[in-house]
Amino acid sequence: MIEIKNLRKIFPTQNGPVVALDGINLRIEAGEIYGIIGLSGAGKSTLIRCINMLEKPTEGQVIVDGQNFTSLNARQLREARRQIGMIFQHFNLLSSRTVFANVAFPLEIAGLPRQLIREKVSEMLELVGLSDKAHAYPSQLSGGQKQRVGIARALANDPKVLLCDEATSALDPRTTRSILHLLRDINEKLNLTIVLITHEMQVIKEICDKVAVIEDGKIVEEGPVIDIFTRPRSATTRKFINSIINTEIPEPIRTRFKNRTANGTAGKLIRISFIGETAKEPVISSMVQQCQVRANVLYGNIDHIKDTIFGTLTLELQGKDSEVEEALRFLKEKRLQLEVLSDV
Ligand SMILES: Nc1ncnc2c1ncn2[C@@H]1O[C@H](COP(=O)(O)OP(=O)(O)OP(=O)(O)O)[C@@H](O)[C@H]1O
Numbered sequence: 639m640i641e642i643k644n645l646r647k648i649f650p651t652q653n654g655p656v657v658a659l660d661g662i663n664l665r666i667e668a669g670e671i672y673g674i675i676g677l678s679g680a681g682k683s684t685l686i687r688c689i690n691m692l693e694k695p696t697e698g699q700v701i702v703d704g705q706n707f708t709s710l711n712a713r714q715l716r717e718a719r720r721q722i723g724m725i726f727q728h729f730n731l732l733s734s735r736t737v738f739a740n741v742a743f744p745l746e747i748a749g750l751p752r753q754l755i756r757e758k759v760s761e762m763l764e765l766v767g768l769s770d771k772a773h774a775y776p777s778q779l780s781g782g783q784k785q786r787v788g789i790a791r792a793l794a795n796d797p798k799v800l801l802c803d804e805a806t807s808a809l810d811p812r813t814t815r816s817i818l819h820l821l822r823d824i825n826e827k828l829n830l831t832i833v834l835i836t837h838e839m840q841v842i843k844e845i846c847d848k849v850a851v852i853e854d855g856k857i858v859e860e861g862p863v864i865d866i867f868t869r870p871r872s873a874t875t876r877k878f879i880n881s882i883i884n885t886e887i888p889e890p891i892r893t894r895f896k897n898r899t900a901n902g903t904a905g906k907l908i909r910i911s912f913i914g915e916t917a918k919e920p921v922i923s924s925m926v927q928q929c930q931v932r933a934n935v936l937y938g939n940i941d942h943i944k945d946t947i948f949g950t951l952t953l954e955l956q957g958k959d960s961e962v963e964e965a966l967r968f969l970k971e972k973r974l975q976l977e978v979l980s981d982v
Contacts, residue, residue: 639799642685644699645697662856664857669829672832673841680852680855682852689801691719703721721797722797723792727805727807731788733776741762759794766786767786807836868911905932908954908966910950921969931956934954
């Protein structure tokens with residue numbers, strides 16, 4: 639659906655050129671919810687704005703539904719942009735227009751007859767659950783309601799792609815969840831491709847199918863959300879994950895283990911990651927029974943991404959060397975991800 643090839647964006651400034659995007663390659667399939675996460679200044683806004691050419695790339699290509707946006711002239715681009723809707727952090731509604739008139743705006747520009755506009759706006763307001771607010775003005779709405787208007791306006795032209803520029807950053811956690819829920823619903827109902835940028839891992843975890851982590855204008859990691867959460871490779875990704883799922887052993891437990899290591903009574907330290915079906919099996923109790931080891935749980939957590947359960951468990955295994963070795967073999971056979979840790 640969207641292919642980004644070797645995208646570079648350089649801003650000339652008084653202090654010399656700023657490389658905002660440095661060779662981005664991405665492929666986003668139709669119907670996917672694709673998240674791009676990065677710290678402030680990483681290049682997220684520039685990247686999402688290059689997708690609909692609000693920002694013109696310095697080099698590279700953006701191909702949407704087979705059409706190379708980077709080679710279009712102004713008129714062709716205006717036409718092609720109808721395939722792409724966009725919503726913003728600060729909603730960007732027209733304050734002098736009612737909710738109805740805001741959603742009608744892109745349809746008026748497209749030159750649709752009045753009756754058709756009325757029907758389409760009503761349909762969109764129903765989709766976002768705001769039919770009763772058609773005659774209200776933006777100043778009379780909550781943040782969540784304003785973003786719903788933004789979504790209705792962005793979808794009025796039946797785009798194939800919706801770009802979300804930090805769409806929930808100005809909202810409280812509960813409203814954020816309801817907007818994300820709405821986006822997921824719309825994605826399923828309309829098979830709409832959604833690309834969102836965010837600095838919050840919770841947003842990625844809540845609705846995205848795939849994620850790309852961007853740092854200094856480059857993609858440092860990319861893939862299905864469940865893979866990135868369970869096998870992060872870059873330090874930046876790990877920090878983002880730790881901001882919502884803490885895998886670090888708490889200090890008091892760490893100190894006790896270090897004391898036991900010092901006096902030679904500590905066992906073998908391991909971390910197990912569970913994904914999917916294995917998370918439901920009583921693996922630890924089976925291991926204890928079969929291998930005769932003692933398993934001291936130091937730290938653990940369990941979470942889910944959509945319907946996939948995943949978690950980590952840090953254990954100290956105590957017993958004879960041969961029993962501990964057998965326990966490790968047992969765990970490996972269970973197709974768990976197993977790490978033997980040298981330190982807490
Ligand atoms: N118009 C511009 N002129 C010059 N430099 C720019 C311009 N827009 C962005 N930049 C620079 O490009 C880099 C990437 O900026 P961008 O806004 O894309 O980052 P971001 O990840 O969206 O950050 P934030 O989360 O803070 O919005 C930054 O170094 C920024 O200063």
